[in-house]
Amino acid sequence: MEILVCVKRVPDTSENEIEINNSGSDIERDDLVYSVNEWDNYAVEEAIQIRDNVGGSVTVVTVGDDESEEVLRREMAMGADNGIHLLDDAFEGSDGKGFATILKAEVEKGKYDLILTGAQADDGAGQVGGMLAAMLDYPYASLVNKIDVVDDKKIKVGREIEGGNQEMNEIQLPCVLSIQTGINEPRYVGIRGIRKVASVEIPVHAAGDLGIAPESVGEAGAKVKRADYFVPELGEGAEILEGSTDEVIEELIKRLKEKGGIK
Amino acid sequence: MAQQVFAYIAHKEGTADDTALELVAAAKKLDPNASVTAIVFGPDAVCNDVAASYNEVWKIGTDAYPNAEVIRKALVNILPADAILLVPHDTFGMDLAPGLSVKLDSAFVADAVDFEGIEDGKLKVVRQEYSGMVSTHVLCDISNGAVINVRPGAFQPDESKSAGGQVTDKTGDAGDLGETTRRFLEIVEAEAGDVDITKSEILISVGRGIEDEDNLEIISELAEAMGGDVSCSRPIVDAKWLEKSRQVGTSGQTVKPKVYMALGISGSFQHMGGIKGAPFMVAVNKNPKAPIFQVADVGVVADILEFVPELSEKVGEAK
């Protein structure tokens, strides 16, 4: 099975306090720790496991700036066979459809049976996979937490739905799936693994190589544009207990007792 | 606004989902003068249920749900080219909507939490990014129509039932829905675990801030001292440190305790969506800007690895 996995380099929200810059035009990007989008790691692990079971290859692709190359190498160190970097100034400011348009052009250069994305990334939209499938006229399933290969024409997939229930579907190949966390346990990547793939060549494709008209993607082609970032003014929020640890604990225990929180 | 607004009605066992009335409110916020049409795939009971709240109800009599591929095809056939369609941002909406916007050649916005008016054909939408740590205004060009996924719970349900709409059967316009490349097989129900956290009065809930499986011990100790049960956020289950049956949230359990302790949990909407009945909520988090502090009653800015053992000890003494 030929598998393509779409991955993204994102600020790591469990490592960073995300703050907004002075003008509100962006988040404060100095000193941010970046990593591969959490959901994408599960997608790459799943692709590797399928390849190891039924044969074929795994290619990872990203649309992103120069530094995005590092996430491709990381996923190759996990076990992906190839990486492709889609890089062009014209891609900047793309909306979901822009990214899907760019990825579609790359998909059409190859011959893939299965295309995976993460269920969502840092903007929490979860949109690119479904758009890509629609543009390619491929079947799609989102939030996939189980994949069984039936034969080379179809697979069985479980979708995670509300309440932790699972919706089972049979889907024809080629198809696009978005992968939910928890589907597997992504393998650990050590420094040595990354060093091994440090000099592997990663092809870079620009708009011209992909036959994409620059004005159809990026800021120019976007129907949906971010105007600014802001911190919403909400209600009162929590009453923060202050003082020494002992004082805080004493007050907290008092409150908990009042509310029946200590049996 | 010249365009017609539509709302996709989610339903289960013949009853409309809570989002059905939330989308009425969302549509009015989008455009107070809009005529809003509900779209119901399925039973008459649901159509009648929402008719009082919508100007019109379009019924498509199929049992296609939950096959998003079939429903997408039908919607492309019945919706006007420049329609504004609101869809709940739940697991079905996430499956349906992005591809639908491509097929309709309209704009798409995911997980909208508010609307702030239309200017020059652009709708100003409020969203959140980075697990709710920051908000953004997004300008969406709706001149060619739009599909907008709306976060469940973001709008107060509109209970006025003041529209009194007619039900129109649109099944004939939906087209041939027979052939598909995706076939629904069955629903596999979640397994029950050793404790039923939906019945717990006191929940000691742990999130990614616990850092390591071995540290979970301090959480069980606190639960024991307080006489509560241990629950958790999703990453703890993804890491296989606790059973899925202990996960609180939209894709886990819906709990209604009296007291909820959120320890090292950021407060994502998918997690908070599983907490009902307005419990007394205490959040302990080392990041003073964590979104959980916006919804908790009482907050402590501290490292749970240090704070929780001390709290357990003092709770033990105080009993």
Ligand SMILES: Cc1cc2nc3c(=O)[nH]c(=O)nc-3n(C[C@H](O)[C@H](O)[C@H](O)COP(=O)(O)OP(=O)(O)OC[C@H]3O[C@@H](n4cnc5c(N)ncnc54)[C@H](O)[C@@H]3O)c2cc1C
């Ligand atoms: C379709 C879908 C369904 C989902 N369903 C669910 C669901 O049902 N339930 C659910 O929980 N999630 C769900 N999620 C995931 C959700 O979006 C969040 O990713 C998740 O809730 C985050 O869990 P968390 O708060 O534990 O982790 P994080 O967001 O990583 O937060 C960890 C927090 O711990 C704090 N912290 C770190 N170290 C310490 C320390 N030593 N002391 C104190 N604080 C510390 C950090 O400041 C941070 O606020 C779902 C996602 C999707 C896409």
